[in-house]
Amino acid sequence: MEKPFLMLVEDVFHLSRGGLVMATGRIERGLVRKGDRVELIGFGSDALAHVTDIDVGGLRVDEAGAGTNIGLLLPGAVAGAVERGQVLAAPGSIGAHTAFTADITMLPKEQGGTDVLTGEGLHVHVLAAAVRGVVTLPRETGALRPLHIGTATITLERPVALEEGRSFAVRRHGRAVGSGAVTRLLP
Numbered sequence: 001m002e003k004p005f006l007m008l009v010e011d012v013f014h015l016s017r018g019g020l021v022m023a024t025g026r027i028e029r030g031l032v033r034k035g036d037r038v039e040l041i042g043f044g045s046d047a048l049a050h051v052t053d054i055d056v057g058g059l060r061v062d063e064a065g066a067g068t069n070i071g072l073l074l075p076g077a078v079a080g081a082v083e084r085g086q087v088l089a090a091p092g093s094i095g096a097h098t099a100f101t102a103d104i105t106m107l108p109k110e111q112g113g114t115d116v117l118t119g120e121g122l123h124v125h126v127l128a129a130a131v132r133g134v135v136t137l138p139r140e141t142g143a144l145r146p147l148h149i150g151t152a153t154i155t156l157e158r159p160v161a162l163e164e165g166r167s168f169a170v171r172r173h174g175r176a177v178g179s180g181a182v183t184r185l186l187p
Contacts, residue, residue, distance in 0.1 A: 004093035005030035005038065006161075007072065008128040009086045019076030020052060023088060025128065026069050030090065033063040040078060041161040042086035042096050042129060049074045085129030087161040096159035097185050104170065104180035106148045112175040113146030122154075122177070126168040129160045144178070153186070 010025040032038065034054055040047040054061050055071035064070045072088060087094065107113035116122065116135055124133040136153040137144065144150050166182045 003029040004090035005032045005036070005088075006090070006094060007032070007038075007070070007088045009082060009084055009088060010128050011084060012082045013071075014079055015073070019079070020073045021076060021079040021082055022055065022071040022073050023082050024069070024071040025088075027064060027066050028127075029066050031063060031065045032070075032072070034061075037091055038072070038074075038088045039091040039093075040081055040086055041089055041094055043083060043158050043160070044096075045081045045086065046096075047078045047081045048091060049078045085127070085131070085160065087127060089161070094161050094163055095185075097162045098156045098159045099153065099186035100162060100182045101151060101153050101184045101186065102168070102180040102182050104144060104150055104152050104178050106144050106146050106150075106178040107176060109146040112177055114172060114175075114177055115146075116144040116152075116170075116172065116177065117142075120172070123171040124154060124156060124168050125171065126160055126162065126166060131156045131158050131160055133157065151183070152180075 006028045008025040009023045013022040036051045051072055053073040054064050118137045120135050124131050133154045133156045164182055170178045
């Protein structure tokens with residue numbers, strides 16, 4: 001609860017009454033209160049909005065904390081900017097990035113693991129976002145193979161909310177091939 005507020009946007013509803021949008025999801029960390037300013041992070045957006053209301057299971061509450069599934073009612077001015085895969089966070093507490101290095105663990109072949117080479121496109125699933133990314137391996141690493149653990153640089157097509165230590169899953173051709181953790185954010 002002492003860390004800055006961060007909520008995954010899992011779904012978005014446009015409400016006809018009052019021109020509001022409701023972003024729903026789970027609070028990963030921190031606390032949010034009615035009237036707080038929150039920042040929309042990811043996919044090229046950096047909008048700021050005030051929390052108009054907080055919905056928990058159909059009830060309006062004044063605050064909610066980590067681990068709670070909520071709906072945040074936001075002014076309609078941000079309605080077109082909010083989409084699944086973004087995060088709502090305390091302003092300035094997390095940034096959006098398109099490139100990072102990571103330690104990746106490949107699944108065994110029986111579970112979908114396959115060879116991944118430099119330049120291959122993968123789908124990276126981080127928080128609630130699914131974004132296409134391109135892998136670059138160090139020169140001495142020919143490929144990431146099933147059951148292989150290695151370091152790679154991933155460049156995403158769209159910026160997503162990232163921080164060091166953040167875990168993610170990797171899919172290729174619709175199948176899970178491995179998982180990883182961000183070790184360094186790149187400019």
